[in-house]
Amino acid sequence: METNNRSAGGALTLAGKYYTDEHIFLTEWERIFLQNWLCVGRADQIKEPGQYFLQQVGDENVILLRDYAGDAQAFYNVCRHRGTRICAQSSGQLSQSIQCPYHAWTYALNGRLLGAPNMQSVAGFDKADYPLHAVGVAEWEGFLFINLAVNRRPFHTVYAPLLDKFTRWQIPELKIVHTAVYEVAANWKSIFQNYSECYHCPTLHPALNTLTPYQGASNDLEAGPFLGGPMRLARIGASMTMDGYACAPPLGTLAGEDLALVYYYTLFPTMFLSLHPDYVLTHRLEPLAVDRTRVICDWLFAPDAIAQPNFNPQPAIDFWHMTNSQDWFVCELTQQGVKSRAYVPGPYADLESMIAAFDTEYLRVLGM
Ligand code: FES
Numbered sequence: 486m487e488t489n490n491r492s493a494g495g496a497l498t499l500a501g502k503y504y505t506d507e508h509i510f511l512t513e514w515e516r517i518f519l520q521n522w523l524c525v526g527r528a529d530q531i532k533e534p535g536q537y538f539l540q541q542v543g544d545e546n547v548i549l550l551r552d553y554a555g556d557a558q559a560f561y562n563v564c565r566h567r568g569t570r571i572c573a574q575s576s577g578q579l580s581q582s583i584q585c586p587y588h589a590w591t592y593a594l595n596g597r598l599l600g601a602p603n604m605q606s607v608a609g610f611d612k613a614d615y616p617l618h619a620v621g622v623a624e625w626e627g628f629l630f631i632n633l634a635v636n637r638r639p640f641h642t643v644y645a646p647l648l649d650k651f652t653r654w655q656i657p658e659l660k661i662v663h664t665a666v667y668e669v670a671a672n673w674k675s676i677f678q679n680y681s682e683c684y685h686c687p688t689l690h691p692a693l694n695t696l697t698p699y700q701g702a703s704n705d706l707e708a709g710p711f712l713g714g715p716m717r718l719a720r721i722g723a724s725m726t727m728d729g730y731a732c733a734p735p736l737g738t739l740a741g742e743d744l745a746l747v748y749y750y751t752l753f754p755t756m757f758l759s760l761h762p763d764y765v766l767t768h769r770l771e772p773l774a775v776d777r778t779r780v781i782c783d784w785l786f787a788p789d790a791i792a793q794p795n796f797n798p799q800p801a802i803d804f805w806h807m808t809n810s811q812d813w814f815v816c817e818l819t820q821q822g823v824k825s826r827a828y829v830p831g832p833y834a835d836l837e838s839m840i841a842a843f844d845t846e847y848l849r850v851l852g853m
């Protein structure tokens with residue numbers, strides 16, 4: 486399983502402008518975040534018809550809801566009359582429709598305009614011409630994804646390499662037991678790059694490095710938008726927790742080799758998926774500025790484990806909160822350093838081959 490014949494191919498780190506230039510950050514919004522599928526939460530946040538939540542995506546605000554056919558829908562939170570934001574509360578329960586608070590234009594949960602008071606006298610006005618502007622939405626492994634591109638590639642095409650890769654963890658049934666939200670004073674790519682290597686683990690994460698010695702990392706996805714692979718636990722029955730022991734029974738149908746591995750993947754451009762034997766951890770990135778990123782971290786466990794009277798996820802929560810904090814510390818230091826006129830790209834170690842692969846994919850998608 487371990488293939489330590491990785492190579493960064495002599496690649497160098499990115500130039501400083503990619504971490505500091507406002508123009509490049511705006512270009513990233515146009516070409517990356519507004520063009521790709523972005524994970525925005527869990528499908529069970531909108532389980533019942535009419536349940537909704539709002540998601541900010543850069544300057545855009547999106548309504549995610551469940552319609553009466555049971556499908557997830559996503560719309561720009563923009564009225565077709567005078568552009569007013571329709572929903573103001575961050576989440577809630579709609580009745581059969583969505584009504585704009587300004588002049589009461591009323592939309593069905595599939596976005597169709599149902600009512601527009603006093604508009605019948607307006608020559609040529611046809612309600613059929615004014616549905617809410619739809620946003621692409623997809624559900625996979627119990628996660629909700631949206632895509633704001635007009636000509637978007639179908640989710641199942643983009644995610645083809647991953648579609649059935651994680652079935653043995655039975656992720657759709659998992660429940661979030663804890664969420665942590667961080668604001669990191671670093672560019673979003675630094676956070677990707679930090680997650681993509683364990684070269685830093687012996688120095689920065691002594692506890693983590695004891696549980697999963699850094700030489701035990703390998704990769705089964707080595708190019709393109711999805712990168713990563715398994716890392717060997719020091720022993721069976723271990724997990725990434727404060728005491729080093731799994732804090733719940735194995736997920737899904739995991740058995741054998743999987744019980745001694747943690748799988749780490751980056752899903753371009755905003756998600757990390759960490760699959761432990763006993764729980765799943767996700768990181769979602771929201772780039773706020775060229776030097777500021779919100780990171781939302783969710784800990785997911787199986788309902789059976791949660792129902793146990795002695796269920797205690799705290800060792801897993803504390804472990805990753807500690808590790809996250811250590812990582813944000815160096816990401817923020819890196820942001821400070823790469824601003825310097827003394828910074829020039831440095832050489833990647835072969836242990837950083839996944840960063841070199843990330844940079845390649847990033848520059849390809851950015852097109853500059
Ligand atoms: S702006 Fe929404 S009904 Fe007028």
Ligand SMILES: [Fe+2]
Pocket residue numbers: 679680685689690808812
């Ligand atoms: Fe780290």
